[in-house]
Structure formats: structure tokens, C-alpha cells
Amino acid sequence: MTREGLYIQLFSIHGLIRGDNPELGRDADTGGQVQYVLELARHLGRQPGVKQVDLVTRLIDDKSVSSDYARPVEELGKKSRIVRIRCGGRKYIRKEKLWPSLDEMVDKTLKFIKREGWIPDIFHGHYPDGGYVAKELAAGFNAPFVFTGHSLGRNKKAKLLHEGMGEEEINRHYRMDTRIAVEEEIIAFADQIITSTNQEIEDQYGLYDNYRKGSYTVIPPGIDVETFFPYYNYELDPEEMSDEARQTRVALLHELHRFWNNPDKPFILALSRPDQRKNISGLIAAYGGDKELQALANLAVFAGIRLDIEQMEENERQVLTNMLLKMDYYDLYGRLAIPKKHDFATEVPELYRLCAASRGVFVNPALVEPFGITLIEASCCGLPIVATNDGGPRDIVGNCKNGILVDAGNPDEIAAALKKILIEPETWDQYSNNGIKGVHRYYSWQAHCEATLEEFGKLFPGKKFSSEQPVESGEQIPFGQRLTGVERLLITDIDNTLLGDRASLEKLIELLDRHSSSLAWGVATGRSLELTMEVITEHDIPNPDILICSVGATIYYGPDLRVDKGWQQHISYQWHPDRIKEVLGDLPFLEFQPAEGQHHFKISFLMDNKSGHIEKVEKRLREARLNCEIIYSHGRFLDILPHRASKGKAIKYLQYKWNIPVNHVMVAGDSGNDEDMLRSGPCALVVGNHSEELSHLEGRRKIYFSKREYAAGIIDGLRHYGFL
Numbered sequence: 001m002t003r004e005g006l007y008i009q010l011f012s013i014h015g016l017i018r019g020d021n022p023e024l025g026r027d028a029d030t031g032g033q034v035q036y037v038l039e040l041a042r043h044l045g046r047q048p049g050v051k052q053v054d055l056v057t058r059l060i061d062d063k064s065v066s067s068d069y070a071r072p073v074e075e076l077g078k079k080s081r082i083v084r085i086r087c088g089g090r091k092y093i094r095k096e097k098l099w100p101s102l103d104e105m106v107d108k109t110l111k112f113i114k115r116e117g118w119i120p121d122i123f124h125g126h127y128p129d130g131g132y133v134a135k136e137l138a139a140g141f142n143a144p145f146v147f148t149g150h151s152l153g154r155n156k157k158a159k160l161l162h163e164g165m166g167e168e169e170i171n172r173h174y175r176m177d178t179r180i181a182v183e184e185e186i187i188a189f190a191d192q193i194i195t196s197t198n199q200e201i202e203d204q205y206g207l208y209d210n211y212r213k214g215s216y217t218v219i220p221p222g223i224d225v226e227t228f229f230p231y232y233n234y235e236l237d238p239e240e241m242s243d244e245a246r247q248t249r250v251a252l253l254h255e256l257h258r259f260w261n262n263p264d265k266p267f268i269l270a271l272s273r274p275d276q277r278k279n280i281s282g283l284i285a286a287y288g289g290d291k292e293l294q295a296l297a298n299l300a301v302f303a304g305i306r307l308d309i310e311q312m313e314e315n316e317r318q319v320l321t322n323m324l325l326k327m328d329y330y331d332l333y334g335r336l337a338i339p340k341k342h343d344f345a346t347e348v349p350e351l352y353r354l355c356a357a358s359r360g361v362f363v364n365p366a367l368v369e370p371f372g373i374t375l376i377e378a379s380c381c382g383l384p385i386v387a388t389n390d391g392g393p394r395d396i397v398g399n400c401k402n403g404i405l406v407d408a409g410n411p412d413e414i415a416a417a418l419k420k421i422l423i424e425p426e427t428w429d430q431y432s433n434n435g436i437k438g439v440h441r442y443y444s445w446q447a448h449c450e451a452t453l454e455e456f457g458k459l460f461p462g463k464k465f466s467s468e469q470p471v472e473s474g475e476q477i478p479f480g481q482r483l484t485g486v487e488r489l490l491i492t493d494i495d496n497t498l499l500g501d502r503a504s505l506e507k508l509i510e511l512l513d514r515h516s517s518s519l520a521w522g523v524a525t526g527r528s529l530e531l532t533m534e535v536i537t538e539h540d541i542p543n544p545d546i547l548i549c550s551v552g553a554t555i556y557y558g559p560d561l562r563v564d565k566g567w568q569q570h571i572s573y574q575w576h577p578d579r580i581k582e583v584l585g586d587l588p589f590l591e592f593q594p595a596e597g598q599h600h601f602k603i604s605f606l607m608d609n610k611s612g613h614i615e616k617v618e619k620r621l622r623e624a625r626l627n628c629e630i631i632y633s634h635g636r637f638l639d640i641l642p643h644r645a646s647k648g649k650a651i652k653y654l655q656y657k658w659n660i661p662v663n664h665v666m667v668a669g670d671s672g673n674d675e676d677m678l679r680s681g682p683c684a685l686v687v688g689n690h691s692e693e694l695s696h697l698e699g700r701r702k703i704y705f706s707k708r709e710y711a712a713g714i715i716d717g718l719r720h721y722g723f724l
Helices: 032-044 099-116 127-141 153-162 167-174 176-189 198-207 243-257 280-288 291-296 314-329 347-357 373-380 393-400 411-423 425-442 445-458 479-485 494-498 502-514 529-538 565-571 577-584 613-623 647-657 672-678 692-697 710-720
Strands: 006-011 050-058 073-077 080-085 122-126 145-148 192-195 216-218 267-272 298-303 361-364 385-388 403-406 488-492 519-524 546-549 554-557 603-606 628-633 637-642 665-669 683-686 703-705
Touching (some): 032 050, 032 445, 080 099, 122 127, 127 176, 127 479, 153 167, 192 445, 243 347, 267 280, 267 347, 280 411, 298 314, 361 373, 361 411, 385 411, 393 403, 488 494, 502 710, 577 603, 628 672, 665 710
Parallel strands (some): 267 298
């Protein structure tokens, strides 16, 4: 299917993402990134030259969260939508627990792409989990891969170590080593890395070994200037305020005033997730330690959404508990408001305007802030700001001249900056006006999308956007495009099936080439990848689309032999190779095959076929509670594989992953180690020169025994099942 215009897939895997009333601040995973990707999808979808934008995230079917997150598709606009794909089960889990499930997300997104019949032009990953998925898909389709990090692991790890957390604890809770390794791969692979600030490039990406391999572009995020409009609009035109806005303002005032003894004073506003890095305790210490500041203004801290602190994650529970303890320590009752929840879509813009109307100040006390989207939201409403001098606020204040940067680790410095703005009316007016003008100039979504599409265009020099690009003569089709475009699949064993008769092999190759638009093909063998490629090269066989090697332990895709990581993740479940070697190592009738026959997911022995030997192997493994796949062939080869691995199971996985109907997959073999794949589907072919090990399958309805030998038998089977 061809559709003119750019098709973009954005990937933001974790958190709770929905188009209406996003639950920002509900937990540490549902913060500014959620709002960013939602607005990016909406506004990119409004641009000329863009045909479709899909924001791909995780489908969550969990009674503890809204049913909105279980909808497979949610429209955001005429050309933008949220696409939810299940991975990692049904339950809502924190992002660090998602790493083992990301290959499942890759596989199921491939199924979605094939079902839609439209290959994206660009895969844009957000945060390292979304970056990993986008990277893998981009590689499969040889398409551009763009990455936006939002925050990076090395920087976070350094901060956690500085705060006293041990390396082992960091890895246990945050899977930090995995995250950093993936980030290193992403930096080296990405065609374009979009950052919010120059500081992000130098101080965060600069910590990585692959830093110099990255291609970086600074494009500041945008905000919806129609939602975050200045506080004085209501004063200039009272009709601007809708009934909903009036009700929201009344509700907010009622909530805040129940905390404050003197509600007529200006107030200092902080709005963030309950995260240690947001330094809420530092802000309360700054306010609580300065009596003059308390006399000048009240303080309101909106620290996410909470119902029961005891039921929250440990990090969030510690932050909120510490906040309450500090409130008590400084005796801030009557001056500090700490509401339990807020509605981002309607309440937060009104909250900024309320604070500005009181001639208050917005403060972001985070120790380091990669960007600071709340700073530009508040500024667009006319609020002066105080923020950390570490990170994105440098660029914001540098562009807009709308506030004061401080060392957020110094409570006295925070307090001094807040007092200066509150005490000096001219300073307040200057920062307020500069912020409104500066945000419109530098941080609108229109400006952001125009800059983004300009960068995307550089990835397609002289190329017209279309989902079906013509393939140049001699150019290899990317395996993702190849396998999402075919209707049928042939998988054949090599020795004594594909090989054995050169004339019939050449005829088979010619037929496969002639039908390549609808039929992909691959090999399944006990050999390792290296030995398989030696045979293919020696016999002058074109590279197959798929190689299943080591008796189903690995799957590779041509033409660049890319490993299927989803399959590796799938079969690693309950696989304990060292324990297997220990349990079987003293059996005198077993001899390890040479190193080239071994693989991480295949332990191979030589064993004669004397009666009782296989039973003894099975008994040993069963007693040790090791669930494995045992394959014995040719009277001498014994292979031990993960219980999820085998040629047949690998073929079923491929059929599922690439969305090929089971009766459109044909398998061909000749010996005992082919038996499980011959049993795996309705289109099985046994060549005429088969070994005696397969004779007991003759007469089965779904297994065709050809009278012809070697590749001629494969051709006979293709015709028998109507594949040609």
C-alpha cells in the first residue's frame, strides 16, 4: 500500500499514556515525557507533508489503572493516534521491569506493521526502552532511527552514587548496567539524536564511550501556547474565562486556602513528580529556614498524585514522607500547602495563572534538570522562575531572561533568589513579560515541529516520502520489508535435503527467485552460523532470508545475518547450561562435541545409540529439575537445548512474529533432528532419500513423503502444497 507523505512511529513504552487528561505525576514513570510525546504526536500530525504519526506504547489491562490504557488504538487527531501493544503481561509495572520484555514489543510491533500494510519512514525512540525498540525495528527495515533520551543512565547513576546508594542496589532496582549498555548501542546506531539543550550533549552524552559516534541536534521542546496563556488575559477580557475555568479556579483556591492561614499573600509554586532528584526537601528547607521568606509568601508543593503513601513505590514513599517530616520540623502549618492530587489538563494551567495573579514565583528545585518543561509552561502564563543552574534551565533563562538560576543544593541561594523576585516589583514585571514573549519565540510546538521535520528531511536527501520505495537494481531488500511483504515461507534442512543433487538445487533456486515477491525461504540446521555460511558459500547458494542454526537455538536474518533477539530472550527462560553440564558430565557414554558444535543455547554430545542411554540422560535431567529439549539424530549426535527451543518451535515463532498463516509455511527435512519441525505444521515434506528415523511418520495426513530426492523433493512438495 502506498501513501504519499511521511509516516512516523514514535515509541514511548513505559508510563501511563492517554490522550485525554493524562495522569502526570501519578508515579515516577508518568512525568514530563508523557506530555512531551503526546504533544509531539499531535502537532507533527498537523504538519503538511506528514501523512501519519503513531505513538506506540504499552497496552495495560489492569484493574488498578483506568481501562483507557487497554484500548488498542486511541485517536489523537486526524493524522495521529496512540497505538498500544501488549508486552510484559497485562499488569502495570515500573519501567525497570520492562527490559526483558522489549523484544516482545519489537515482535508485536512487526505484526502490527504487517497487518497495517504500511512501513514507517522513521522510527523515533524516546527514553532508552523506546530507543531500543525503535532501533531494532529501524534495523529490520533499513529505515532512519531517531532518538530522544529525556534522561540518561550514566548521569543518573553518578547522582545516585553521590547520594549514597550502592552500585549493587542501583543495579538491582534500576537495571542500570543494562540501561547504560543499551544507551551506548543507541548512540552509535542512531541517525539523529535530538536533545533539548547543548548542556545535555556535553554533560550527559559526553559521559559515554560512543559519544563521538553520535549525531546531535538541539531542538527545544514546545508547549501549547493556547493552553498556557498569560494570567492577565482574564483581566483584559473577562469573557475569556470559561465556566470550566471558573470552576477549576474556585476548586483550586478552596484546596489551597484550607492549608494557609493568610491566603492573600503571593505564593511560591513547585510542581513535580515525587522523585529524590527533584529536591523537594531542599526547597522546603530553603523556605522553612528563612522567616523573612515565610512572611513574604506562602508555599504550595504539588508532588504528584497520591492516595495512600504506604502503598507507593519506595522512592516515592521516601520523598513524600520526608516532605511531611520537614513540614513538621520547620513548623510550616498554615504556610505550606501540599495537596494530594491535581488534574493536569485543566488545573495546572490555572494553577500557574493563579500563582502569577498573586505575583508569586515558580520554582523548580531539581538538582539537575535535563530540560524543565514546567519552567516554560509557567513562564508562558507570566510566572517568573527560579531553577537549577545545572541542565536545561540554563538555555531557557538564557533565551528568555525570565528568572534566576541557582545552585539547587544550596537552600540559602534558593531562598535569596525567591526573595529578590518577590520584593522587587520591577524585577517581577520584567521576568514575567520576558517569559511570555520568549516562550512564544523559542518554545512553541509549531517551531519545534518545523525544526524536527527539517532534521528528518536531511535523512532522506532527494527522496520522496512513500511507504514503498523502489529498490535499485542489485540492492538488497531489508529483511523487515522482505518478511512483512511475503505471503508464504519455506524452511528446509540443508544436508541431504537442500544438498545432494546440484541440478535440482539450481532449479529450486531459480524457482525461489521467480516467486520471491510472495515466497521467502530459509534453512534450518544443526550447524552453527559459521559452519552454515561455509556450506552456503561452498555450494554457491544465495543467502537465505532466514537461517535457523544450532538445531533451533538461534535465528538470523539476511542479508546482514542479524540475530533475532526476541527469540533469544524467549528461549532463555529456565535455561541453565552450566548446571546441565554438571549433571551430565560424569556419564561415561557422553563425549562433548568439538567447540564449533557448541553454543550458549545448545550443548552437544557424541553418543552411541545403545539402548537405555537416552533414558539415562532424561532421568538425570528430570531428577535435577532441568526442563530441556533433547534431540538425538543420525545415531550419534545428542543435542540439549532450552525447552522452548527446537527447529519446530523456531518456525512457529517465525510464523507468529511475521504474521504468516500456519498453512502458508512449508518445512522440508530428511532426518530425526527434523522431526519436530515436520510435526509443527500442516505443510511438511520428507524427501525421498530420508533416513529410516522418519519412516514411522509415513501415512500421517499432514506430512507428505515425496518419491523424489534432495532438492527435487522440495520442488515436488512446493507444488503438492500449492506454493508455486
